[in-house]
Amino acid sequence: MNAPETLSRWAGTGSSRVPFWAYTDPQLYQQELQKIFYGPHWCYVGLEVEIPNVGDYRLTSVGERQVIMVRDRVAPKDRGTDHGIRVVENRCAHRGVRFCQQPHGNARSFVCPYHQWTYKLNGELAGLPFKDGVPATDADGNACVHGGMPADFDMKQHGLTKLRVAVLHGLVFATFSEQAEPLADYLGPEILPWLDRIFAGRKLSLLGYNRQRIPGNWKLMMENIKDPYHPGLLHTWFVTFGLWRADQKSRMVMDAQGRHAVMISRRNEGGENKAVTQGVTSFKADMALHDTRLLDVVPEPWWKVPDPAHPGTQIMPSVTMITLFPSLIIQQQVNSLSTRHIQPRGEGSFDFVWTHFGFADDSEEMTRRRLRQANLFGPAGFVSADDGEVIQFSQDGFAQWGEQGETLCELGGTGTQGTEHMVTETLIRSMYAYWRKVMGE
Numbered sequence: 001m002n003a004p005e006t007l008s009r010w011a012g013t014g015s016s017r018v019p020f021w022a023y024t025d026p027q028l029y030q031q032e033l034q035k036i037f038y039g040p041h042w043c044y045v046g047l048e049v050e051i052p053n054v055g056d057y058r059l060t061s062v063g064e065r066q067v068i069m070v071r072d073r074v075a076p077k078d079r080g081t082d083h084g085i086r087v088v089e090n091r092c093a094h095r096g097v098r099f100c101q102q103p104h105g106n107a108r109s110f111v112c113p114y115h116q117w118t119y120k121l122n123g124e125l126a127g128l129p130f131k132d133g134v135p136a137t138d139a140d141g142n143a144c145v146h147g148g149m150p151a152d153f154d155m156k157q158h159g160l161t162k163l164r165v166a167v168l169h170g171l172v173f174a175t176f177s178e179q180a181e182p183l184a185d186y187l188g189p190e191i192l193p194w195l196d197r198i199f200a201g202r203k204l205s206l207l208g209y210n211r212q213r214i215p216g217n218w219k220l221m222m223e224n225i226k227d228p229y230h231p232g233l234l235h236t237w238f239v240t241f242g243l244w245r246a247d248q249k250s251r252m253v254m255d256a257q258g259r260h261a262v263m264i265s266r267r268n269e270g271g272e273n274k275a276v277t278q279g280v281t282s283f284k285a286d287m288a289l290h291d292t293r294l295l296d297v298v299p300e301p302w303w304k305v306p307d308p309a310h311p312g313t314q315i316m317p318s319v320t321m322i323t324l325f326p327s328l329i330i331q332q333q334v335n336s337l338s339t340r341h342i343q344p345r346g347e348g349s350f351d352f353v354w355t356h357f358g359f360a361d362d363s364e365e366m367t368r369r370r371l372r373q374a375n376l377f378g379p380a381g382f383v384s385a386d387d388g389e390v391i392q393f394s395q396d397g398f399a400q401w402g403e404q405g406e407t408l409c410e411l412g413g414t415g416t417q418g419t420e421h422m423v424t425e426t427l428i429r430s431m432y433a434y435w436r437k438v439m440g441e
Contacts, residue, residue, distance in 0.1 A: 007436065007439055007440050009021065009403075010022075010436070014414055014429075014433075015409075015416070015429045015430070015431075015432035015433040015435075015436060016408070016409045016410045016414040016425075016429050017406045017407065017408055017409070017410075018406060018407045018409065018432055019403075019405070019406045020397075020398040020401055020402070020403070020404075020405040020406060020407070021403055022217075022219070023216075023217035023219065023220065023347070023348075023394075023395065023398045024217070024347055024348065024395075024398050024399055025347065026346075026347050028347070028439075029217075029344075029346065029347035031439060032344075032439065033063045033064060033344065035438055035439060035441070036063075036326050036438060036439075037062055037063030037064075037065075037326060037327070037344070038062070038063055038065070038176045038177070039176075039177055039438075040175070040177040040179040040180040040181070041175060041177070041180060041186070041325070041326055042166065042173040042174070042175050042180055042183050042186050042187075042324075043062045043063070043173060043174060043175065043326065043327045043328075044171065044172070044173055044324065044327050044328035044339065044341055045060045045061075045062065045067060045069050045087055045172050045173065045174045046058055046060050046069045046172050046341075046355070047170055047171065047172065047204060047206070047339065047355060047357065048083070048085060048167060048170040048171075048172055048204075049170060049203075049204040049205065049206050049357070050069070050104075050206060050355070051069060051070060051071040051085070052071070053071065053106065054071055054072070054073050054084075054121075055070070055071065055106040055107050055108060055121065056070065056071050056104075056105075056106050057069065057070035057071075057100070057104065057105060057106070057107060057121075058070075058103065058104040059090065059100060059102075059103050059104065060341070061341075061343040061351070062087075062163070062174060062175075062176065062327075063343075063344055064343075064344055064345065065089060065091075065176075066089070066090040066091075066098060067087050067088065067089050067090060067163065067174065068087065068088050068089075068090050068100055068110070069085065069086075069087050069172060069174075070085075070086050070087075070088070070107075070121050071084050071085060071086075071121075072084050072085070072086045072120075072121040072122050073121065083165075083167045085165050085167055085172055086121060086122050086123065086162070086165060087162070087163040087165050087172070087174040088110075088119075088122075088123035088160040088161060088162055088163070089160055089161035089162075089163070091160070091161065092112040092114070092117055092160075093117070093125065093158045093159060093160060093161075094112065094114070094115055094117045094128070094158075095114060095115065097112050097113070097114045099111070099112035099113060099114070107121070108121075109121065109126060110160075115128070115129065116128065116129050119159060119160055122162070123159045123160035123161070123162045124155075124156070124159045124160075125155045125156075125158050125159045125160075127155075128149075128155075130147050130148065131148065131149050131153070131155075132145070132148050132149075133145035133146055133147045133148025134146045134147055134148075161176075163175060163176055164176075164177070164178070164180065166182070166183035168183060168184075168187075168195065168199075169195060169196070169198075169199030169200055169202075170199060170203075170204050171195070171199065171339075187255065187260060187324065188255035188256055188257070188260065190253055190254065190255050190256065190260075190262075190308075191253070191255050191260045191261075191262060191322070191324070193305070193308045194253070194262045194264075194308075194320055194322055195322065195330070197302065197305045197320070198302070198320070198330065198332060198337070202302075202359050202360075202361075203359065203360035203361070204357045204358070204359060204360065205357060205358045205359060205360045205362065205367070206355070206356075206357055207356040207357055207358055207367070207370060207371060207374070208355075208356050208371075208374075209353065209354060209355055209356070210353075210354040210356075210377075210378035210379050211351065211352070211353050211354070211379070212351070212352050212378075212379035212388060213345065213349060213350070213351050213352070214349070214350055214351075214352055214388045214391055214392065215348060215349050215391075215392045215395060216348065216349070216350070216391035216392055216394060216395040217347060217348060217350070217395060217398075218326075218342050218343075218344040218350040219431075219435075220391045220394055220395065221329070221340075221342055221350065221352065221387075221391065222323055222325065222326070222329075222342070222431060223428050223431070224387050224390075224391065225263070225321050225323050225329050226261055226263070226323055226427035226428050226431060227425065227427075227428060228250065228252060228263050228265075228422035228423075228424065228427070229411070229422050229423050229424070231383075234386050234387075234390065236283070236284055236287070236382075240283055240284050240285075240287050241295055249265065249266050250263070250264060250265040250266075250420070250421055250422040251263075251264040251265075251309070251418070251419070251420050251421075252264075252418045252419045252420075252421075252422065252424060252426060252427055253309075253418055254416075254418055254426075254427060254430050257434050258416055258430030258431060258433050258434045259325035259326075259430075259431060259434040260322075260323060260324050260325055261322070261323050261427045261430070261431075262320055262321070262322050262323075263319075263320070263321040263422070263427070264315075264317045264319070264320050265317060265318070265319045265320075265422065266316065266317050266318050266319070293369075293372055294372055294373065294375065294376075295334075295373075296369055296372070297318070297334045297335060297373075298335060298366070298369065299316070299318070300335070303316050303317065303318065304316040317332075318334050319332060319333055319334065320332045321333075323427075325431065325434070326342070327341060327342045327343070328340070328341060328342070329342070331377065333373070333376065333377065334373060335366070335369050335370050335373050336356070336370055336373035336374050336376065336377060337356065337357050337358060337370060338354050338355060338356045338357065338374070338377065339354070339355045339357070340352060340353070340354050340355075341353040341354075341355070348395055348399075352379075352388075354377065354378050354379075356370070356371070356374050356378075358370045409425040409428045409429055409432075410425065411423065411424055411425040412424030412425060412426055413426075414429065415429070416429050416430035416433055
């Protein structure tokens with residue numbers, strides 16, 4: 001069954017009621033991999049700071065395909081135009097072996113352990129044993145050659161699969177598609193200012209990783225971050241201490257196609273506000289910190305920027321959550337900064353990789369602050385553990401109901417426009433409007 005036939009089961013033209021089979025159908029999932037992750041979309045693969053030296057590499061993923069992000073040698077004359085970052089598929093061109101097994105390291109070249117095919121860092125085939133055969137003597141004592149590749153074997157045609165690579169402010173993206181538009185166009189002018197705000201002109205420092213496998217469909221994590229009002233209901237830390245809840249000044253921004261979004265908000269003082277805390281079981285009025293350093297929030301100069309939506313004014317969010325379809329979430333939660341990489345592992349599972357970072361010119365005190373606040377996030381974070389759990393609960397509910405069920409995403413109506421508040425599901429609806437378009441093509 002192809003994707004258009006599958007989508008014909010989705011009644012109506014809107015995107016506010018998502019059928020449960022969109023999360024559970026294995027054939028549809030395979031189509032998602034082809035049309036989205038391996039199609040004309042840019043997928044996040046890592047940070048430039050993770051591979052600082054020539055030969056440094058790190059294993060990562062685009063969809064279910066394991067790829068290698070590596071820093072290549074660059075000729076002096078090309079250093080102004082070539083960032084030196086290559087992304088190649090971890091699959092030998094000879095017999096399909098996943099040849100690189102170490103999660104990170106430094107290499108002069110890549111060698112497949114099975115038959116010793118050797119590749120340059122840029123993925124080109126550098127050599128292979130017995131290419132020209134083995135000198136031997138036949139039964140009559142005449143010199144001959146045993147084996148060897150055919151005469152028309154062209155080493156240039158048998159390198160690793162090379163992905164197109166684009167680097168923006170140290171964020172590395174890759175695509176298998178030649179049809180993908182330039183990265184800046186893909187992200188769009190609505191989203192770029194919010195990436196510039198965090199990254200432009202700053203050298204990053206790597207603080208650490210978390211990794212977890214969540215038993216739910218990959219789209220559920222995109223939904224979770226595009227859902228601006230659940231944090232004030234689900235997360236005790238957010239609603240109690242004012243990190244993210246419905247009574248804050250907020251804005252929902254999306255690109256022209258509705259696939260990417262930025263949720264923007266400013267922390268308040270927390271405490272009780274009956275309009276948003278009455279009857280909310282996650283709100284704990286008597287909850288207090290034994291160690292107040294965990295929420296030792298210090299505003300940073302880069303938080304304040306010209307407001308893209310209101311020229312001539314400034315805006316100073318304490319939180320921005322950027323979702324870049326299909327695979328990246330960039331988090332600024334007060335002083336905590338991280339990328340979150342979605343790596344699908346079947347229709348009912350995905351790996352979620354957190355990369356925590358700061359800036360090279362951070363003081364030692366700020367680095368410690370970022371690390372302390374990172375305890376709110378990650379697999380066992382005081383906040384994020386809740387998200388992984390409810391995503392599993394959602395997937396279980398979809399599987400239990402089967403073909404006939406559907407989600408309801410109609411808070412704030414059924415439209416897909418941006419809002420100046422967080423009591424809305426518009427970002428989810430806009431993503432599925434785009435998803436339906438892509439999957440129906």
